[in-house]
Amino acid sequence: MDPLHYRAFTTPSGGGNPAGVVLDASGMTDARMQEIAADLGYSETAFLDPGDGGHFRIRYFSPLAEVDFCGHATVASAVALADRDGAEGHYVFHANVGPIPVEVHSTERGYAATLRSVVPSVAPLDALAELLRVLGWERGDLAPDLPVGVAFAGLSHPVLWAASRARLADLAYDFAAMKDLMIAQGWGTVSLLHRASPDLIHARNAFAVGGVVEDPATGAAAAALGGFLRAHGLLPADGRFTVMQGEDMGQPCRIEVDASGDGGVRVSGTAAPIPVA
Known part of the structure; x- marks a missing residue:
């Protein structure tokens, strides 16, 4: 077919x-x-x-x-x-x-x-220093009030919070080194985030291990992020938030996440056919 x-x-x-x-x-x-x-x-x-x-x-x-x-x-x-x-x-x-x-x-x-994802989990980000080096980020580029770690809901994703939206928008990393690091750590994508408000998060996801620099929308990472925020007590009161991704690529994507309760995280979005010749 x-x-x-x-x-x-x-x-x-x-x-x-x-x-x-x-x-x-x-x-x-x-x-x-x-x-x-x-x-x-x-x-x-x-x-x-x-x-x-x-x-x-x-x-x-x-x-x-x-x-x-x-x-x-x-x-x-x-x-x-x-x-x-x-x-x-x-x-x-x-x-x-x-x-x-x-x-x-x-x-x-x-x-x-x-x-609905599999049950999420979180782990420490032991390779933080190496990841920052590959990204070309400094520790001062990270939001001081938000935790880093590794989030899982089917795939593992390191979670880094940019201190500013401008820092998130400026993405230029060593592709070969990132691919090697992701393979060594078993990461699916690298979640780079900026929290505009408790219910609105801007995201970029490096995907060198998959052969592309950046994924325009990453539902697996959004599910993992829901579990990560839940584990750290950072969810809005109703457990729901929106992830905006792909904006810096000219491919805006909207992911709705509901991490209320326990168990798997619910991730929602619309989809449509792409006309092809």
């Missing part, structure tokens, strides 16, 4: 993070999936193997390698299924990290999807 082209976590004015979606990859080899993902060049392409009752095996490939979990490709896949079926739906995607329930609902801008 030819891959579909979607953009996920769109804003009312457009934007969104492109993803490839193959709705029936049953019988497809790993090599073929990797080849398709590399040809598309999106940060991730999702490959679905249909099961029964709305259950699907799902795998994600970046241009360079398989990725255990990807939020924006999950949202894109769920909306692609709803577009195919012409109806809202409930799905369970069985990823390498475990089952990811997803609900698709209609909005005034088309379909939106809400996924």
Whole structure:
């Protein structure tokens, strides 16, 4: 089946993070999936193997390698299924990290999807000094009142808070050194953040390990961030916040996060097909 082209976590004015979606990859080899993902060049392409009752095996490939979990490709896949079926739906995607329930609902801008991540966790960021060196940041570039660490909700992401929006906007890092560091540490992306308010966070996510400098929208990192804020008592009272990402790339993306309660974190966003010739 030819891959579909979607953009996920769109804003009312457009934007969104492109993803490839193959709705029936049953019988497809790993090599073929990797080849398709590399040809598309999106940060991730999702490959679905249909099961029964709305259950699907799902795998994600970046241009360079398989990725255990990807939020924006999950949202894109769920909306692609709803577009195919012409109806809202409930799905369970069985990823390498475990089952990811997803609900698709209609909005005034088309379909939106809400996924629930695996249970999040946090850990210390032992490689902080090395990460700052690779980024070209100083310790004074970090927000003094916010904690650093490693957040997990399917993938591990170091969390750094920029002291200013201008510091976040100025991103130029050593790509080869970042890729090596991410491989050594087992990181999915590097979450670079600025907290404009308790319920609005600006994000950039370095993704050298996936073969691209920056991911325009990272649902997996947003889920992990929800767990990180919950663990540190930094959530708004209702547990909900918005992540704006991709703005500095000219691809604005909006990710809604609900980390209230315990267990998995809910991540929501709209998605739409990308017209292709």
